[in-house]
Amino acid sequence: PADLHLVSDGEELMDCLFCRGKFVKNKDLSKPALILLDLNMPRKDGWEVLAEIKATASLRRIPVIIFTTSREEEDITRSYDLGASSYITKPSTFDSLIGLIETLRKYWTQTVTLPMPLQ
Numbered sequence: 715p716a717d718l719h720l721v722s723d724g725e726e727l728m729d730c731l732f733c734r735g736k737f738v739k740n741k742d743l744s745k746p747a748l749i750l751l752d753l754n755m756p757r758k759d760g761w762e763v764l765a766e767i768k769a770t771a772s773l774r775r776i777p778v779i780i781f782t783t784s785r786e787e788e789d790i791t792r793s794y795d796l797g798a799s800s801y802i803t804k805p806s807t808f809d810s811l812i813g814l815i816e817t818l819r820k821y822w823t824q825t826v827t828l829p830m831p832l833q
Contacts, residue, residue, distance in 0.1 A: 719746070723757040723758065724755040724757055724759060724760065725757040725758045727749075727751075727755075727758075727763055728766060731746075731767070731773055745773065745776060747776070747777075747828065748776065748777050748779065748822050749767070749776055749777070749778045749779065750818075751763060751764060751779065751781060752780075752781055753782040753789060753793070754783070760780065761796060764778055764780075764796045764797060764798060765796050768796060768797035774797070775828075777800075777822065778798050778799055779798070779800040779801075779802060779818070780793045780800065780801045780802065781802050781804060782801075782802075782803065782804060783804050785803050802814070802818075
């Protein structure tokens with residue numbers, strides 16, 4: 715079992731990670747174990763968010779998986795250069811999405827060993 719938190723844009727994601735604004739009540743919660751990040755978010759795009767996460771000592775160990783529609787080599791390279799753990803292009807069908815989510819769940823919860831997140 716895992717808690718899933720959804721946000722609507724890059725600013726809201728950073729507020730959630732730093733327990734600011736409407737997320738101030740979350741100060742006692744631990745940092746996420748994994749972030750699925752869309753590059754095309756409003757207010758603050760995925761690259762800005764990724765750069766900020768990886769520049770913040772308390773967040774940089776969190777694996778960030780880019781989950782986007784882009785297949786552009788430039789986007790892939792830039793994402794890895796900024797510290798992304800993986801780059802996944804969104805599948806085109808719902809069944810493919812379900813299969814991908816199950817693969818991700820197994821990989822990140824059963825296969826890899828992750829360090830404890832910094833608090």
